[in-house]
Amino acid sequence: MLFKQITEDKRGRKYVVDEHLKICSKCGRGWENVNKRIYHIAHIIYPLGAIPAIGKKKIPCPQCR
Numbered sequence: 001m002l003f004k005q006i007t008e009d010k011r012g013r014k015y016v017v018d019e020h021l022k023i024c025s026k027c028g029r030g031w032e033n034v035n036k037r038i039y040h041i042a043h044i045i046y047p048l049g050a051i052p053a054i055g056k057k058k059i060p061c062p063q064c065r
């Protein structure tokens with residue numbers, strides 16, 4: 001959860017965009033790579049629906065790759 005920024009869509013709604021957050025194009029869950037030295041895991045996969053897909057890159061998560 002680094003480098004957060006707020007962005008607005010065409011209707012003026014604001015979203016938090018996290019450069020590190022991606023949406024899996026296969027299972028649809030949000031996920032991000034994390035610092036293994038801090039988290040002791042290489043990535044976090046969030047439950048389906050926990051992360052809004054808008055503004056996120058669509059990249060298959062490590063479990064679907």
Ligand SMILES: [Zn+2]
Pocket residue numbers: 024025026027028029060061062063064
């Ligand atoms: Zn996936």
